[in-house]
Amino acid sequence: MPVFAGRKGPKMPRIRSISIFGDSILRGVVLNTETRRYSVSDCIGIDSIADMYSIEITNHSRFGCTIERSYEYIRKHLARGGRADAVLLELGGNDCDFNWAEVAARPDAEHFPRTPIERFVSVYKAIIDTLRKQGIIPVLSNLPPLCPERYLDWVCRDGLDRERILGWLGSITAIYRFQENYSRTVDCIAEEAGCKCIDLRGAFLRHRRVEQFFCEDGIHPNYAGQGLIRGALIDTLNNYKGVIYA
Numbered sequence: 001m002p003v004f005a006g007r008k009g010p011k012m013p014r015i016r017s018i019s020i021f022g023d024s025i026l027r028g029v030v031l032n033t034e035t036r037r038y039s040v041s042d043c044i045g046i047d048s049i050a051d052m053y054s055i056e057i058t059n060h061s062r063f064g065c066t067i068e069r070s071y072e073y074i075r076k077h078l079a080r081g082g083r084a085d086a087v088l089l090e091l092g093g094n095d096c097d098f099n100w101a102e103v104a105a106r107p108d109a110e111h112f113p114r115t116p117i118e119r120f121v122s123v124y125k126a127i128i129d130t131l132r133k134q135g136i137i138p139v140l141s142n143l144p145p146l147c148p149e150r151y152l153d154w155v156c157r158d159g160l161d162r163e164r165i166l167g168w169l170g171s172i173t174a175i176y177r178f179q180e181n182y183s184r185t186v187d188c189i190a191e192e193a194g195c196k197c198i199d200l201r202g203a204f205l206r207h208r209r210v211e212q213f214f215c216e217d218g219i220h221p222n223y224a225g226q227g228l229i230r231g232a233l234i235d236t237l238n239n240y241k242g243v244i245y246a
Contacts, residue, residue: 015055015085015137019077020046021070022061022090025144025200026229029063030222031215038063043226044233053237058084066115067091067123074127078134086137089127090200092182093143093219095120104160107168113178117185124186128193140190141198143183144225147211148175150218203232 020026030041050057060073070091095115103111115123131138149172156162169175183201190197204210204225213225221229 017056017084018058018086018088018139019082019084020057020059020061020088020090021065021074022088022141023065023093024061024063024220025093026059026088026090026141027061027063028226029220030226031217031220033216036216038220041223041226043223044230049230049233049237052234055237056084061090064094065091066094067120067127068115071123071127071130074130078130084136086139087131088139088141088198089124090141090143091124092120092186093179096179096182098178100155100160100165103168104164107164111168117181120182121185121189124189125193128189128195138193139196139198140186142186142201143179144200144204144221144229145183145210146176146179147214147218148172150211150214150216151175152218154217154219198232198236200229200232203228 024038026044026046028041028044028046029038030043031038046057046059049055060077062069062073065073070089074087096113098111098113102109128138152162152165152172152175156165166172187197189195204213204221207213207228213221213228215222
């Protein structure tokens with residue numbers, strides 16, 4: 001099954017340059033278990049993929065990036081004359097997150113994600129429209145899954161009250177469902193807009209023990225997980241050789 005998923009449209013022009021705007025996932029961020037500090041790994045190997053296919057790939061992904069911030073970066077990039085034949089968007093993992101300190105402090109109150117889903121959809125569509133007006137092909141990516149138990153442990157590592165957070169969540173699986181909803185929303189946006197969508201989530205969920213591909217924090221793919229992302233990107237280019245690149 002091709003990694004690209006989505007509504008079929010007219011044949012795409014060949015692509016010789018790609019810009020990536022995403023968060024820490026495509027930045028290649030990993031957590032060192034011993035130091036508990038983040039660093040950037042090259043296991044995805046964006047540069048080597050570019051060399052393999054003679055495509056220019058520029059990675060503008062940033063740690064902690066939300067869709068609002070990405071839209072700001074994209075507009076500034078375009079205003080400075082930044083160009084690419086296609087832009088790969090990998091966003092949503094930070095947008096679906098909550099202010100866990102506030103949740104722990106007030107578990108009986110109503111809390112909202114960093115970017116409410118309606119706003120997430122609105123800004124994502126605005127990005128697609130902006131890129132297309134510049135003659136740039138938008139390509140979307142859904143989200144790798146997460147490990148909710150690990151993630152909650154990481155959130156509470158400095159003393160946040162786990163039980164109060166769980167009291168608000170109702171179930172540990174709610175963390176997974178919140179994030180899954182944003183990933184499914186990306187799939188829907190791609191379908192509606194007629195964009196290609198890379199199924200990063202499926203690349204992980206095809207494996208029985210998904211947790212083996214994640215760092216201690218439960219959200220960042222480890223070296224093996226980054227290998228799955230690399231494979232998904234390579235599969236994409238292999239499946240569309242002669243169509244999306246020269």
